[in-house]
Each structure stands twice: as structure tokens, then as C-alpha cells.
Amino acid sequence: MELRAEKIYRDFIRESRSTNRFTAVKETSMLLAPGKLTVLMGRSGSGKTTLLNMLSGLLCPTGGSITADGQDLYAMSDKELSRFRNLHMGVIPQGQTAVHSLDVRENILLPFTFYGDVPDEKQAQELMERLDIAHLAAAMPSELSGGELRRMAIARALVRRPELIFADEPTGDLDDENTAEVFRVLKEYAAEGGSVLTVTHENDAKSYADVLLTMSAGTVSQEIV
Amino acid sequence: MKSLAVKNLKGRSVRTAVLMTLAALLSFTVLGGTLVVRSLDKGLVSLKARLGADVMVVPKEATMKKKFEDMILQGTTGYFYMDMSRAEEVMEREGVGQVSPQFFLASTSSSCCSIPVQLIGFEPETDFTVSPWIKRTYGGQLGFCDIVAGSDLNVFVGDKLSFYGVECTVAAKLEKTGTSYDTTVFASGETVKELIRSSLEKGMNDFADIDPERSVSCLMINAADGTSPEELVNDINIHVKKVKAYKTGDMIKGISDSLGGVSRMIGLLIAAVWVLGIVILSLAFTMSVNERRKEFAVLRVIGASRGSLAGLVLKEALLTCTLGSLAGAALGLLVLLPFNGFIEETLALPFLLPGVGSIAGFTAGAVILSVLSGAAAAAISALRVSRIDTGLILRGDN
Numbered sequence: 001m002e003l004r005a006e007k008i009y010r011d012f013i014r015e016s017r018s019t020n021r022f023t024a025v026k027e028t029s030m031l032l033a034p035g036k037l038t039v040l041m042g043r044s045g046s047g048k049t050t051l052l053n054m055l056s057g058l059l060c061p062t063g064g065s066i067t068a069d070g071q072d073l074y075a076m077s078d079k080e081l082s083r084f085r086n087l088h089m090g091v092i093p094q095g096q097t098a099v100h101s102l103d104v105r106e107n108i109l110l111p112f113t114f115y116g117d118v119p120d121e122k123q124a125q126e127l128m129e130r131l132d133i134a135h136l137a138a139a140m141p142s143e144l145s146g147g148e149l150r151r152m153a154i155a156r157a158l159v160r161r162p163e164l165i166f167a168d169e170p171t172g173d174l175d176d177e178n179t180a181e182v183f184r185v186l187k188e189y190a191a192e193g194g195s196v197l198t199v200t201h202e203n204d205a206k207s208y209a210d211v212l213l214t215m216s217a218g219t220v221s222q223e224i225v
Numbered sequence: 226m227k228s229l230a231v232k233n234l235k236g237r238s239v240r241t242a243v244l245m246t247l248a249a250l251l252s253f254t255v256l257g258g259t260l261v262v263r264s265l266d267k268g269l270v271s272l273k274a275r276l277g278a279d280v281m282v283v284p285k286e287a288t289m290k291k292k293f294e295d296m297i298l299q300g301t302t303g304y305f306y307m308d309m310s311r312a313e314e315v316m317e318r319e320g321v322g323q324v325s326p327q328f329f330l331a332s333t334s335s336s337c338c339s340i341p342v343q344l345i346g347f348e349p350e351t352d353f354t355v356s357p358w359i360k361r362t363y364g365g366q367l368g369f370c371d372i373v374a375g376s377d378l379n380v381f382v383g384d385k386l387s388f389y390g391v392e393c394t395v396a397a398k399l400e401k402t403g404t405s406y407d408t409t410v411f412a413s414g415e416t417v418k419e420l421i422r423s424s425l426e427k428g429m430n431d432f433a434d435i436d437p438e439r440s441v442s443c444l445m446i447n448a449a450d451g452t453s454p455e456e457l458v459n460d461i462n463i464h465v466k467k468v469k470a471y472k473t474g475d476m477i478k479g480i481s482d483s484l485g486g487v488s489r490m491i492g493l494l495i496a497a498v499w500v501l502g503i504v505i506l507s508l509a510f511t512m513s514v515n516e517r518r519k520e521f522a523v524l525r526v527i528g529a530s531r532g533s534l535a536g537l538v539l540k541e542a543l544l545t546c547t548l549g550s551l552a553g554a555a556l557g558l559l560v561l562l563p564f565n566g567f568i569e570e571t572l573a574l575p576f577l578l579p580g581v582g583s584i585a586g587f588t589a590g591a592v593i594l595s596v597l598s599g600a601a602a603a604a605i606s607a608l609r610v611s612r613i614d615t616g617l618i619l620r621g622d623n
Contacts, residue, residue, distance in 0.1 A: 050616070058526065059616030079530045086528020093619045097523040101236025102229075111527045113229060156527070168619075 001069050001088060001163035003032040003055060003195055008064030009218075010050050024050040026218040027064070032164065037190040038197045039205045042215035048199040049094065049168055051215065055197065056091050056166040057081050068164065086111055090157030092167040097153050098141035104128070105137040108155045120159060127155035130185060132178075146173035154182060158189065165189060167198040171205075183208045230540040240513060241545055247506050248549025248599050249556065254498040256557040256591035258491040260584065261568065265484045268403035268575025269477065275406050276473040277354030278323075278445035279454040282315050282461060283307070288469045294476065296405070302331035302343045306432055306440040307468060314465050315444055320452030325351040328417040329442035332388050332410075333429060342378065343409045344388065346417025354445050355411055363397030367413045371396040377407040377566075386410075389423040403569065403577025446470075484574055499598070506602035510542060514606040521610050522618040535607035539600060542607075546599025550592040558588065 010025045025047040032038055032055070042048050053059035055066060057073045066073045068088065073081060085091070098107055105124060112119040128134040131151040141149060150173045157165060167186060171179040179202060187208045190196040198205065206212055212223040234241045284307035288294075295301040306329075316324050328346035347355045349367065359373050367373065372393045374380045384395045393416065401407055412420075418437040424430040425437070432440075448457045454472045461470035514521070521534055529537075561568070562578070569576035578584065 049619070053616035053619065056526075058619070059614075079532065082525070082528050082530035082533075085526070091526045093523065093526055095519075095619075097519070097526070099229075099233075099520055099523065101232045106232070110229075110524075114524075114527070114529050114533060 001195055002034060003066065003068050003164055005030045005055060005066045006064055008054055008061040008066060010047075010054060010059065011062045023218055025054065025061075025220075028220045029064075030213070030220065032195040032197055033211075034163070034193050034195050035190055036195060036210040037187050037208055038195075038211040038213060039209035040197060040199045040213045040215060040220075041201065041205070046215040047218040048215050051220070052166050052168050052197065052199050056089055056164075057085050058091070083115065086114060087160065088162050089164045089166065090160065090162040092150075092153050092157045092165075092170045094168045094172065096141075096146065096149050098144075098149055100141050103138050103140055104133060104144070104152050107141065107152055108159050110156060111160050123161065124155065124159050127158055131155055131181070147175065147178055150174060151178070151182075154185070158185075163194060165194055165196040165198075167196070167200075169200055170198060171200065171202055179204065230537055230544060233537075233541055234544060237513075240509070244506065244509055244542075244545045244599075245549035245552065247502050247509070248546040248595055249553030251499060251502045251598060252550035252553035252591045252595035253557045254495055254502075254553075255594055256554050256588055257561060258495040259587050259591065260557070260561050260578070262488045262491050263583070263587070264403065264565065264568075264576045264578050265487060265572070265574055267577040267579055268569075269481060269484055271402045271577050272404045272477055272480070272575045273473075275354070275358065275402055275404055276477070277357070278473055279448045280446040280457050280461070280470055281473055281476070282312075282444040282446065282465075282468050282470045283442070284311070285467050285469045296329070296343065301405075302341045304329040304331055304431070304442060306435050306442055309439045309441060311465065311468050312441045312444055315446075315461055315468060315470075318457070318460055318464065320449050320457045320460060321446055322449035322452075323351075323353050323447040325353060325445050326414065326441035327355075327443050327445060328414050328421065328437075328440075330388075330417055330421055330424065330430075342375075343405070344417055344420060345409055345411050346414040347411065348414045352445075353447065359397065359399065359411065362399055365396065367396060367416075369413070370394060370416050370419070371412065372416070373397045373399060373411040375399055375407040375409045375411075376401040378410070388420050389427055389429060391420055391423050401577060402575075404575045480574060487572065487574065503598055503602050506546075506599055507605060510538070510603045510606040511609075514538060514610055518613060518618050521613055522615045525613070525615040526619070531611040534613070535611040538607040538610050539603055542599050542603030543596060546596045547592075550595035550599070553595065554588050554592050557591070558584070 006029050007027050008025065009023060009027045011021055011023050014020050014022055040048055050059065054061045060074050076084060099110060102110065108124045108128065109119040125134065128137060131154060133148055133151050136144060136148060144152065150170065154170055165186065171182050174182060183205055186196050186198055190210065214221050214223055284305050287305035296303045312326060325348055330344040331341045332344060333341060349356060363373060370391065370393045372386065372395055374395050376399050380386065380395050380398065382395050382398060386393050386395065393412065421430065421437040425433065446457065448454050458470040458472050461468065524534060565576060565578050
């Protein structure tokens with residue numbers, strides 16, 4: 001699935017400042033193409049997460065449009081967009097994102113529960129094994145380390161085999177070995193036809209990128225890989 | 226989604242237990258309060274029906290001791306008599322319609338009861354107050370030494386009871402009235418006269434010099450058409466000496482007033498608990514939602530719509546409040562049903578529980594009201610959850 005952003009930008013209101021409007025992401029156009037791993041790098045506060053949230057249908061841009069295979073995301077109703085995200089997007093947000101009343105397996109299978117879909121237990125098992133958390137399937141999130149929780153979130157984002165993957169600092173709590181494994185997983189996912197965007201600080205990510213973008217003060221620039 | 230709601234509730238067991246307790250308190254208060262008020266209302270209606278006459282006439286000395294009102298209203302035992310000539314004088318007054326005498330006696334002790342019981346005799350030929358009520362459980366004619374026992378007396382039909390050496394047979398047992406009549410024994414006037422005679426012979430009657438054949442305890446009177454009970458009471462009190470006429474409506478006015486006070490107090494209590502419960506439930510739901518903002522944002526990321534997030538919050542609230550309300554209602558029934566006698570004694574007011582159907586209706590009503598209140602308290606939180614800015618929450622977590 002191809003995701004195209006046309007002249008999108010995002011303003012925020014800061015009531016505590018004298019200049020109360022600021023632009024977190026300046027006018028940007030970009031394409032997430034199938035089969036490509038796009039890596040977005042930049043300093044903290046440069047607007048990376050805001051851009052990722054707009055592209056993943058979580059934050060309406062102030063202007064511009066985002067289409068997925070020609071479908072305007074923000075022209076959809078909330079119900080349609082939610083279902084679209086459920087079926088076609090896998091989002092790995094920053095930080096710890098476990099649902100604490102569910103065990104690891106249930107957390108991973110959570111995307112199947114909202115619309116009564118049959119859970120893909122086999123895919124969940126494969127992902128857990130691939131991410132080395134299979135032995136924690138029945139563990140509760142409170143029993144997991146930060147790195148294990150991140151791997152669980154990655155498995156949850158991939159379990160429905162969505163065409164679009166958005167990963168916001170997916171390796172934040174991981175050691176070098178696991179960081180490399182996560183990028184390998186994302187790279188393979190892209191190679192199998194997925195459109196993958198990952199926001200990261202890891203310099204190592206450059207070596208996996210098909211498309212490398214940098215962001216500074218709300219402006220996106222493409223780097224040569 | 227339902228299983229997610231259940232797992233969320235199980236996963237936060239302390240919070241769930243607190244919310245359930247609040248819901249239980251709501252339904253317990255509403256059901257308990259409503260049942261007490263309705264039982265008092267029903268008790269009063271029952272008492273009015275049992276009195277069954279416009280006017281009661283008793284010897285003046287009975288009123289001096291307040292014994293008469295206590296007997297009727299508080300269930301204390303007692304007896305008093307006036308000479309038949311006084312009763313005949315009353316009966317001859319203009320405006321007297323139906324009239325029937327009653328004969329009182331208190332037992333010393335009996336095998337049925339650990340305390341003395343009140344005995345009331347009536348004339349089956351003229352009676353219009355006790356007979357209609359007895360006919361509801363006993364269709365036959367009461368023979369000599371046959372008795373009808375109040376519902377709270379520990380006897381069964383066919384049992385033999387001895388009063389002052391006279392053996393009597395229990396012919397029937399009455400329905401519960403919630404009044405002092407539940408501990409009273411009824412018999413024909415001839416039977417009670419025989420018991421009075423026997424008590425006199427044994428020297429166990431406070432009135433040693435009365436002639437049972439020429440004595441009555443009270444007259445139950447309905448005013449004739451065209452005469453008001455007030456007019457009749459005034460006429461009797463002015464023209465017949467050594468008796469006191471009462472309008473039965475006035476006799477229970479004190480009870481009615483007390484009942485109104487108790488009902489208002491219970492109503493206020495229900496309202497206070499209700500308002501407090503809803504406020505605390507609202508706060509608890511709001512705090513819970515605030516605490517779980519990140520979790521709801523994650524559910525949005527995974528594909529939950531705003532509506533389904535609000536639905537999740539409402540489902541959790543409904544499940545919690547339903548379980549809590551059912552527990553509270555069950556506790557209310559467990560307290561009220563077995564201990565209604567104790568409540569009656571404590572309140573010192575007529576107290577008659579509604580029928581099974583009504584109790585079931587009140588229980589269902591209290592549970593539904595409590596659940597709906599919980600849902601209403603959660604509605605604001607559900608609305609807030611449906612409006613969360615996922616991007617902002619996820620960004621703010623950095």
C-alpha cells in the first residue's frame with residue numbers, strides 16, 4: 001500500500017507563550033512506498049513524532065492531505081479510519097504501551113478483538129519467537145523489562161500483517177543485539193512488500209534504510225542512502 | 226471487547242471492589258429505605274382496615290390510663306369494661322348506624338406464648354370489623370371455645386390452648402397485619418365471656434365485681450347515613466356519661482404523623498446517599514480514566530474507534546454497578562426480611578412487608594436505578610475518553 005502526503009503541515013497553539021501559534025511540521029510532501037523501509041532521523045523536538053502521528057491517522061494535519069492508495073485518510077469518519085488503521089496500519093508508539101490487565105499473548109492479539117476477528121495465534125507465536133518473548137506469553141506486563149515490553153509492542157503492530165508500519169523509536173529500550181534484530185525484522189517486513197516508516201535516533205538504522213529522511217525544526221529533507 | 230472489559234475489571238481488583246461497594250450501597254439504601262417506607266404505609270393501611278369502624282366507644286377509665294390506645298396501637302395487653310346499660314345508652318343515640326360490642330381479656334400465660342396475649346371477643350351476629358378479616362382465612366362459624374390466632378403466635382390449627390383453665394381449640398390462623406393484632410387471639414363473645422368468668426372465679430381478674438353477661442369492653446360503631454363521625458363522637462361524649470368516644474381516624478393520626486416523619490427522614494437519607502454515591506462514583510470513574518489515558522491512546526492506535534472506547538468505559542461501569550447493585554439488593558433483603566419484626570419493634574409503628582411480587586418489583590427497581598446511576602456517573606468519563614487526543618497523549622509521554 002502506498003501512502004502519499006501532499007503539502008501537509010501542523011500548527012499547535014501554545015497558550016503560555018507570547019507567540020501562541022507554532023508550526024511543528026512545516027509543509028511537507030512525501031511518499032511511503034511498498035517494499036521500502038523509510039528511516040526518519042532528527043533531534044528531539046524536531047517534529048518527527050508529530051509527522052508520524054499525522055501519517056498514521058492519529059493527528060489531523062492543519063493543512064494538506066494524506067492518501068493511502070488514493071483514499072484520503074482524514075476524509076473518513078472516525079469509525080472508518082479506526083477500522084482502516086486496525087486492518088492496514090501497525091503503529092509502534094513511543095514508550096511503554098502495554099494494556100496492563102492483559103498478558104503478553106493477549107496484548108499481542110489485541111488488534112483482533114475490537115471487530116470480532118479471528119485471532120491469528122500462529123502469527124502471534126511466530127512473532128513472539130522471532131522477538132524472543134515466546135517464553136513470556138503468559139506473563140503480565142508488570143513482570144516484563146522495558147525491552148521486553150517494546151518487543152511485545154512490535155509484535156502487536158505486526159500481528160495483523162498490515163501494509164503500513166509506523167515505528168516511533170522502536171528500539172528505545174533495547175540493547176545492541178535486540179536493536180539490530182528489530183531493524184532486521186522491519187527491513188524484512190518492507191522486503192515482503194510493507195511500507196515501513198521508522199523514527200529513530202539510532203545511527204545504525206541508516207544501514208537498513210531504503211529511504212533516509214532527516215528532520216530539523218519541522219522541515220523534512222531527504223538524504224542520499 | 227466485553228472480555229477486555231472483564232479483564233480490565235479483574236486486573237484492577239481493588240478499584241473494582243470499591244466501585245462495586247459504592248453501587249451496592251446505593252441499591253441497599255434505595256431498596257432498604259423503600260421497603261421500610263412501603264411497609265410502614267402498608268402497616269398503617271392495615272391498621273385502618275383492622276379498626277374498621279368510624280367510631281370506638283370505651284369506658285372513660287380506660288382512656289385515663291392510656292391503656293386503650295396502647296392496646297390498639299402498641300400491642301400492649303389490657304382489658305376494661307363498662308356496664309351494658311352504658312352501651313345501650315350509646316346505641317340509642319341518634320346517628321348510630323352499625324354497632325357491635327367487643328370483649329377484652331389478657332391471658333396470664335399460655336403454652337403458645339412466653340408473654341401474655343390479648344384476647345378479643347366479638348359478636349358474630351353484629352360484628353362488621355373482625356369477621357370480614359377472619360373470613361379471609363377461615364370460612365366456618367366459630368364455635369364455643371374456638372379461637373382464631375394472630376399470625377405471630379406460635380400455634381397451629383387444631384392446637385389446644387388453655388386460658389384460665391378453659392381449653393380452647395385453634396380454628397384458624399390469621400394473615401399478618403403488621404399491627405398489634407398479630408399477637409392477639411380472637412373468639413366469639415360467648416367464649417371470651419366464659420374466659421372472663423373463669424378468670425373471676427380464680428381471682429385473676431383486675432375487675433372483681435363485674436358481671437360478664439352485663440359487661441362490654443368497647444363498642445365499634447359506624448355512623449348512620451347523614452351523620453358524620455365527628456358529630457356522632459361529639460354527641461356521645463356530651464350526652465353519655467362515663468364513656469369516651471373516639472373517631473378512629475383521629476386515633477391513628479399520631480401514627481400517621483410519626484410515619485410521615487420517618488418516611489421523610491428515610492427519603493432524605495436515600496437522597497443524601499444517592500447524591501454522595503453518584504458524586505463519588507463520578508470521581509472514581511474520572512480518576513480511573515485519567516490514570517488510563519495512555520492505555521486508551523494505545524487502544525486507539527490499535528484501531529479502536531472513539532465510540533468503542535466510550536463503550537468500553539460504559540461496559541466496565543455497567544458490569545461493576547450491576548454486580549455491586551445485585552449484591553447490595555441481596556444484602557438489603559437479607560437484612561430486612563428476617564429482621565422485619567425487630568424493625569417493627571424498634572420503630573414502634575405498624576409495619577407490614579409488601580407481598581412477594583412487590584418486593585421483587587422494588588428489588589428490580591433498586592438494582593436498575595443503581596445501575597443506571599452508575600452508568601450516568603460513568604457517562605462523563607466515557608465522553609472524555611471518546612474525545613482524547615491520541616497524538617497528544619503519545620507525544621506527551623516522551
